[in-house]
Amino acid sequence: MDYLELALAVHHQAVEAAADLLRRHVPAGVSIEAPYQALDEEGGAAPVQGAPVRLRAWLPADGARSRATVAALRRELRSLGDALVRPLRARTVPDSSWADAWKRYFPVLRVGRRLAIRPSWRRYRARPGDVVIELDPGAAFGTGQHPTTRLCLEALEERLRPGAIVLDVGAGSGILSLAAALLGAARVDAVDIDPAAVRATEENALRNGVQHLVRAAQGSLGEAWPLPERPAARYDLVLANLSGRLVQELAQPLVAALRPGGAALLSGVIEEQEAACRDALEAAGGHVVESRAEEAWRLLIVTKKERTQVP
Known part of the structure; x- marks a missing residue:
């Protein structure tokens, strides 16, 4: 089965409202992808404060039902007004790629002085003194x-x-x-x-x-x-x-x-x-x-x- 990848971008203050609207129609979950800037050659990154945030979600491409879901979402997202930076777009992706598509948007993240959060599918060369957390969130927040x-x-x-x-x-x-x-x-x-x-x-x-x-x-x-x-x-x-x-x-x-x-x-x-x-x-x-x-x-x-x- 193919899937529809839904994507939009909002200002940071509207992220939770937009994510809630997506979750009402796509219970499988929402990927919230804050923009990042590279910090070093080791692969670490940090969020860019104040930049627009992209949200993605995936649902089965089952014809009339999925088209109706997209139409309903577009109507409801209008309530965000100027906070909606890029409107909802939908594209078809094959079954083989959708399940892990969200992983592309999770870099190694540095937090505080020593903490480095490394998704289990990423490589990272730790700095001296780093405390590296290897993480696979699965379905959990x-x-x-x-x-x-x-x-x-x-x-x-x-x-x-x-x-x-x-x-x-x-x-x-x-x-x-x-x-x-x-x-x-x-x-x-x-x-x-x-x-x-x-x-x-x-x-x-x-x-x-x-x-x-x-x-x-x-x-x-x-x-x-x-x-x-x-x-x-x-x-x-x-x-x-x-x-x-x-x-x-x-x-x-x-x-x-x-x-x-x-x-x-x-x-x-x-x-x-x-x-x-x-x-x-x-x-x-x-x-x-x-x-x-x-x-x-x-x-x-x-x-x-x-x-x-x-x-």
Whole structure:
């Protein structure tokens, strides 16, 4: 069977809205391809800030049905207005090439001072001191290309102390768990409600030789907690690249999971949600010590408030 490759480009502030429109009609997933610039001869790259972002998706070319899907998408994408840089285009690609077509747009990505994210199908000559994460996201979220993931990785590199006990909530591909383990964590618990994410995390941990440090399980904080040890006051570092809504809903258990002196790195928050997230975290006993931004996205660094001693 042949497939239709759908492609468009938008300004960075409209990426999530455009991706959501595509996902409504193409449930197999969307490739978000930020433009990159080469950094060195070793093959590393970095995103070009502010440049238009290309999105691609693929669906079976089954005649009238696929044509109707394309027509519906074109109508709905008009709602993006001037944020739509290049309108939706569709072209037919053979069955043999579509499944791996998205891999062409994932370079080796450098993040922070030492982290290099190498897709498993890419070659890369590491620099001295590099911490190289070999990654195959499969069907799970987390390649390092999204601003929320980069914000987490940069803060993680700065905040992690050797021997730390780490919790990764909504692990996706396991990219944050892998970074923590490779940077010196003593143990990483990775939880996700999606079984595909749990499998991807386990496979990527094995690929990077840290399977003895990373424990992945299906579940989340609260009633869906999947591990035998309770999470309260257990972790030096809590990582959660989720969404503003989930940060608010999980504020209490996210803060409660921190040991005294620990910190939570909470991402996936858009600018308009920051105030509500701050309020929820403060009400849960947390203290937002720093907010970092990339484009419209925010990362909140949160510690646990010290209890006042009653004389």
